[in-house]
Amino acid sequence: MAFSVHFIMDENTAKVTLEGELDAASAPSFRREIEKAAQQQPGRLVLFLQGLEFMASAGLRVLIFAKQKMGADVEVYAVAPQPGIRETLEKTGFEKSVIIVDNYAD
Amino acid sequence: MVTRIDVYPTHRFGNYWLRMGHPFPFGTTFLAGGINFSVFSKAANYCVLVLYERGSQVPLVEIPFRGLFEKVDSGEVVWGEFRIGNVFCMTVFDLPYEQIEYGFRMDGHYPRVSRGQPGIHRFNPEQVLLDPYAKGIGGRDIWGIPPNWEDAFPHRGRIVRDDFDWEGDRPLEIPLEDLVIYEMHVRSFTQDPTSGCKYPGTFAGIREKIPYLKELGVNCVELMPIFEFDEFENSRQHPQTGELLMNYWGYSTVGFFAPKAGYAFTGQFGDGTQVADELKTLIKDLHSNGIEVILDVVFNHTAEGNEHGPTISYRGIDNQTYYMLTPEGYYFNFSGCGNTLNCNNPVVRNMVLDCLRYWAAEYHIDGFRFDLAAILSRDPWGFPLPNPPLLETLAFDPILGKCKLIAEAWDAGGLYQVGNFAAYGRWAEWNGKYRDTMRKFLKGEPGILGEVAQRLQGSPDLYGGRGTGASINFITCHDGFTLMDLVSYNHKHNQANGEDNRDGSDDNYSWNCGWEGETDDLEIKALRSRQIKNALAILLVSQGVPMLLMGDEMGRTQQGNNNTYCHDNHLNWLDWTLIQKNADIYRFARCCIAFRRAHPALRLPYHPHQEISWHGTQAWNADWNGRVIAFMVDGRQVSPIPDNIIYVALNMYWETLPFELPRLPPNYQWFVFANTGAEICEEVWDPGQEPVLSDQATFLLRGRSVAILVGR
Numbered sequence: 001m002a003f004s005v006h007f008i009m010d011e012n013t014a015k016v017t018l019e020g021e022l023d024a025a026s027a028p029s030f031r032r033e034i035e036k037a038a039q040q041q042p043g044r045l046v047l048f049l050q051g052l053e054f055m056a057s058a059g060l061r062v063l064i065f066a067k068q069k070m071g072a073d074v075e076v077y078a079v080a081p082q083p084g085i086r087e088t089l090e091k092t093g094f095e096k097s098v099i100i101v102d103n104y105a106d
Numbered sequence: 107m108v109t110r111i112d113v114y115p116t117h118r119f120g121n122y123w124l125r126m127g128h129p130f131p132f133g134t135t136f137l138a139g140g141i142n143f144s145v146f147s148k149a150a151n152y153c154v155l156v157l158y159e160r161g162s163q164v165p166l167v168e169i170p171f172r173g174l175f176e177k178v179d180s181g182e183v184v185w186g187e188f189r190i191g192n193v194f195c196m197t198v199f200d201l202p203y204e205q206i207e208y209g210f211r212m213d214g215h216y217p218r219v220s221r222g223q224p225g226i227h228r229f230n231p232e233q234v235l236l237d238p239y240a241k242g243i244g245g246r247d248i249w250g251i252p253p254n255w256e257d258a259f260p261h262r263g264r265i266v267r268d269d270f271d272w273e274g275d276r277p278l279e280i281p282l283e284d285l286v287i288y289e290m291h292v293r294s295f296t297q298d299p300t301s302g303c304k305y306p307g308t309f310a311g312i313r314e315k316i317p318y319l320k321e322l323g324v325n326c327v328e329l330m331p332i333f334e335f336d337e338f339e340n341s342r343q344h345p346q347t348g349e350l351l352m353n354y355w356g357y358s359t360v361g362f363f364a365p366k367a368g369y370a371f372t373g374q375f376g377d378g379t380q381v382a383d384e385l386k387t388l389i390k391d392l393h394s395n396g397i398e399v400i401l402d403v404v405f406n407h408t409a410e411g412n413e414h415g416p417t418i419s420y421r422g423i424d425n426q427t428y429y430m431l432t433p434e435g436y437y438f439n440f441s442g443c444g445n446t447l448n449c450n451n452p453v454v455r456n457m458v459l460d461c462l463r464y465w466a467a468e469y470h471i472d473g474f475r476f477d478l479a480a481i482l483s484r485d486p487w488g489f490p491l492p493n494p495p496l497l498e499t500l501a502f503d504p505i506l507g508k509c510k511l512i513a514e515a516w517d518a519g520g521l522y523q524v525g526n527f528a529a530y531g532r533w534a535e536w537n538g539k540y541r542d543t544m545r546k547f548l549k550g551e552p553g554i555l556g557e558v559a560q561r562l563q564g565s566p567d568l569y570g571g572r573g574t575g576a577s578i579n580f581i582t583c584h585d586g587f588t589l590m591d592l593v594s595y596n597h598k599h600n601q602a603n604g605e606d607n608r609d610g611s612d613d614n615y616s617w618n619c620g621w622e623g624e625t626d627d628l629e630i631k632a633l634r635s636r637q638i639k640n641a642l643a644i645l646l647v648s649q650g651v652p653m654l655l656m657g658d659e660m661g662r663t664q665q666g667n668n669n670t671y672c673h674d675n676h677l678n679w680l681d682w683t684l685i686q687k688n689a690d691i692y693r694f695a696r697c698c699i700a701f702r703r704a705h706p707a708l709r710l711p712y713h714p715h716q717e718i719s720w721h722g723t724q725a726w727n728a729d730w731n732g733r734v735i736a737f738m739v740d741g742r743q744v745s746p747i748p749d750n751i752i753y754v755a756l757n758m759y760w761e762t763l764p765f766e767l768p769r770l771p772p773n774y775q776w777f778v779f780a781n782t783g784a785e786i787c788e789e790v791w792d793p794g795q796e797p798v799l800s801d802q803a804t805f806l807l808r809g810r811s812v813a814i815l816v817g818r
Contacts, residue, residue: 024204056204057267057379064271088380091310091371093387 007033014042019051022059030062038069045074046104049081055088067097079104113138115199117175117186122167124175126188127195132460133239133363134208134265141203141265144195145210145237146453147424149227152213153194156234158262160205160244160376165234168211171196204377207244207262209234212423222414224435227425234259236361236419238428238457241266241464242378243334243361249293249307249368250352250674253338261336261360261418264378268468275390277472278398279508280325282534282575282651283709286699287400288324289583290656291355291678292332292369298679305371309388316395322659323699326398328475330584331356332385334364337674339409344604351604351672355584357477358409358443360418362461382469389470398472400510401465405458406481406517411444412437427453430486438488440481442518449482455496463505473510475536480517483528490521494528501530512536512578525568529576537565537577537650544581545592545615547733548641550758550810555730558756559720562737564649566713573711577650581641582658585611587668589658592616593637594623599666602677610669623666635661636810639694639782639789640758643812646698647708647754656680659695661688690786697790701779701814704793707741707749714739721753725768733758738768751817757783760809767805770817776802777816783808 003026006017014037022030037045045066067076076098081089089095115123127142128135135142143155153171158164171194175186188196194210211231219225236243242264246253253260296303296311303311312327319327335356342351356366365385367373372380389399408428410421413436420428430438430446437445448454465471476482483494500511515527515535524538540561547558560567564574582589587598596618600610619633638661645652656662657680664670670677685692702708707717720728721736728735734757741749751774755765762783767776777796781789791797796816799805807813 023202025202056375057377057383058204060380060383061267061269068271088372088375091305091313091387092380092383093313093391 003029005030005033007037009037009040009042012043014040014045015048016045017048017051021054022052022062023054023056024058027058027062030059031065034062034066034069038066042070043074044077045070046077046079048079048104049085050079052082052085055085060088060092060094063094063098075099077101077104110138113140115140115178118178119169119173119175120167122169123178123199124169124188125197127197129190129193129195131239132193133237133241134263136267137197140197140199141201142195142197143208144193145239145423146193147212147214148192148427148453149214149216149424150212150229151215152211152231153189154211155196155198156209156211157201158207158259160207163257166206169196169198201265203265204379207264209236209259209263210423211235219435224413224432225425226431226435228417228421230417230422233417233422235417235422236261237263238361238419238423239363239460240264240361241268241363242381243364243367244376244378246334246336246338247367247373247376249373250337261334266378266382270383270386272386272390272470275393275470277466277470277508278393278396279472280398281711282510283573283649283711284703285326285398285651286324286646286702287326287328287578287651287653288319288322288656289328289330289653291330291584292366293354293674294678295656295680298676298681300682301680302682307369308371309369309385310371313388313391316391316397319397320395322696323703324654325396325703326400326472327392328400328402328653330402331359331404331477332366332369332401333359333403334361334366336360336409337368342604344602346604347602349602350674352674353672354674354678355671357404357671358407359404360409362405362457363464386469393470400473400475400512401471402475402477403462404477405447405449406478407441407443407445407447412439415444427451430484430488440484440488440517440519440521441478446481446484446488448486449496450485450491450494455499458496459499459503462500462509463503466505466509471509473512475512475514477514478517479513479527480515480521480523481519483523484519484521488519497528497533498530501532510534525565529572531572534576534578534651536583537561537568537579539568540565540577540579540648540650541581541583542613542615544641544644547756547758548581548637548644549615549617550733550760552733553731555728555732555735558735559737562644562648563718564710564713570713574649574713575651575711578653579645579648579650580653580655581645582655583653584655585669587614587616587666588655588662588664589638589641590634590661590663591666591668592641593634594618594663595666596622597666598668599623600669602667603669603672610667614668633810635688635691636782638691640810640812642695642698643754643780643782643814644756646702647752647814649708649710649714652702654695657684660684660692690789694780694782694790697792698780701793705741705749705752706744706747707739707752710744717741717743719768721765721768723763723765725766734763736765753815753817755805755807755813755815757807757809757811762806762808765805765807765813767803767815770802774817775799777818778813779816780814781807781811783811783813
């Protein structure tokens with residue numbers, strides 16, 4: 001499935017919705033959205049991952065990029081990752097730097 | 107930011123955009139917009155880059171390094187040669203690198219050599235070859251899945267990103283003499299269901315068990331080979347049982363730069379970068395828990411075997427460079443595995459150096475243990491060199507400057523260099539003499555106390571001037587009996603290996619305590635348990651660097667098999683219920699490790715001199731002829747933190763004996779840390795919690811027992 005990424009700013013929270021397959025080819029567009037989000041200097045980044053079917057190592061690196069770009073005090077939420085994505089986050093130690101939640105309501 | 111002017115394609119081949127590549131570094135490198143491919147061959151005049159979509163049997167494209175290309179600026183078709191010296195190098199633009207697998211075809215002006223025949227070069231342009239510098243290798247992505255035997259290109263190069271979020275991690279640089287090494291096999295550690303791991307048998311599985319390693323108290327894990335190997339190499343069925351026997355241990359390297367994909371839970375995703383990430387995450391977390399990582403590396407041979415073996419990479423690229431050959435083109439076999447890597451050829455030497463630098467720099471590896479390292483001191487014709495260039499190069503390399511370098515200082519060709527391995531002030535050795543001496547001592551062999559004393563002091567007879575860190579002390583390792591089997595079997599029982607019990611060493615210096623193998627006899631079981639604790643105690647109070655074999659801390663058995671290289675089953679898998687079953691052994695091991703780490707006097711960087719004194723059943727009067735010895739290490743002068751006085755009595759005689767204790771300075775008292783001859787509840791204490799000894803003058807020590815006292 002083709003990759004899509006949407007970003008909105010909701011008060012102080014940057015909300016990014018990812019769908020499809022995040023690999024080396026699609027990672028740059030995700031990265032551009034993250035850069036846009038970072039410019040707004042949000043206090044929190046929420047990634048809606050429900051529709052994300054696959055994340056390759058290049059996609060994971062954008063998450064790390066996001067963490068680095070936004071700063072350590074910005075909380076990053078990963079909302080409803082599918083099991084495969086959740087395992088990828090766990091095995092690469094990323095579960096320590098993002099907060100994985102099943103649903104997100106503010 | 108500097109914008110380079112050499113990052114645009116100059117040539118076109120079909121739909122692929124190219125330019126002359128960079129010869130350095132070898133392998134694949136990410137450049138702006140493209141992937142650089144670089145491969146050495148002195149003998150080839152023909153080289154083609156073969157790209158596949160992941161898993162496909164049919165190449166996506168074959169791009170020659172020398173051939174006709176269309177020039178991007180003029181559109182004219184020209185002859186191009188992407189080669190500098192003996193290195194074929196080309197940059198290919200816009201590759202979907204995560205989906206790509208790659209290899210090379212090569213040819214040269216040499217006669218065809220068919221499989222089974224000797225030959226100086228073995229070019230075959232029909233064969234696609236693995237890049238010796240491939241950082242990721244596909245084809246065995248999930249452990250134990252039977253491979254496609256028809257695949258003409260079974261081990262495929264993958265393109266791996268080196269970037270990783272290390273979060274400030276760096277190698278720990280713990281002084282060698284302060285290490286307690288735990289030798290383990292990645293899969294065996296957590297594959298058994300009793301491990302309770304979510305990701306059993308993988309790097310991620312080890313990560314789940316870091317709390318266990320911390321509790322045990324080891325501060326270094328030595329991983330048996332993790333470079334890509336083929337568990338199906340020479341796989342066969344047991345002639346009687348039909349069981350699948352494989353290349354389980356992995357002492358047969360396919361690629362030196364790639365972690366074994368089948369050891370990563372993420373291997374199934376077919377993405378070399380994720381495999382690398384999983385391993386790096388493990389290393390980062392081990393480091394943050396104070397645990398170093400040493401890799402067991404096998405540079406003495408490769409998985410290509412002899413002239414009957416498969417062509418995977420090296421022999422199809424430059425046979426004469428990579429291997430030691432007879433004048434007729436047969437493979438020298440100093441490794442016992444069919445071929446011998448030509449490590450003192452300058453090109454191969456550089457490959458070894460590049461490899462170790464890569465693992466040290468990109469994976470933050472703390473040290474390396476070199477399998478059959480004596481081979482590395484042989485010249486290209488097999489003769490031992492007085493000043494082996496590879497060993498010297500590694501010893502003086504800047505990037506490896508703080509890495510531990512540990513030699514298994516012997517080889518299968520009969521070269522035994524324990525104590526005289528070319529050290530250059532850097533190399534440590536697996537002390538095979540420590541193992542043999544202590545095994546003999548444990549089983550009660552008389553008349554070897556002089557040698558026992560040397561081993562207890564870090565073997566100054568072997569490593570005088572090199573310090574205690576030169577001696578890696580071990581009583582058991584993956585190769586041979588486990589500690590439980592050492593006290594349960596007089597002879598090896600290797601029938602399960604399907605070689606009629608011919609394989610494996612016959613020199614085990616083991617003693618079964620009265621019955622061969624498993625028994626319900628409580629007395630024998632108790633004696634075995636005591637002998638295990640004696641061994642652990644001796645190992646952990648010896649000067650030098652102790653190495654424990656995975657599972658010995660909980661009484662793991664291989665059922666008398668001393669060569670379990672081929673078993674993917676309970677013979678190798680760690681049964682975690684043993685922690686409860688042998689709770690006393692586990693507690694004893696844990697406390698002895700903690701005791702060692704609490705007492706710098708046991709970890710002197712230099713061989714003890716005035717700190718150590720020798721005793722027998724009479725204080726200050728050792729009898730060097732029997733089976734009984736005691737020693738005292740006076741830690742009061744140890745800098746920078748003064749330690750206690752430690753007294754160790756070793757009674758390998760079968761009767762109880764009274765040991766007259768050396769008198770302590772005023773206001774000091776003897777406390778009992780361990781007494782393997784006592785009841786289980788009084789055998790060992792947490793360091794600092796030791797009870798005071800009721801009789802300060804004499805210690806009555808049971809036969810075949812060890813006592814460790816602390817004076818403070």
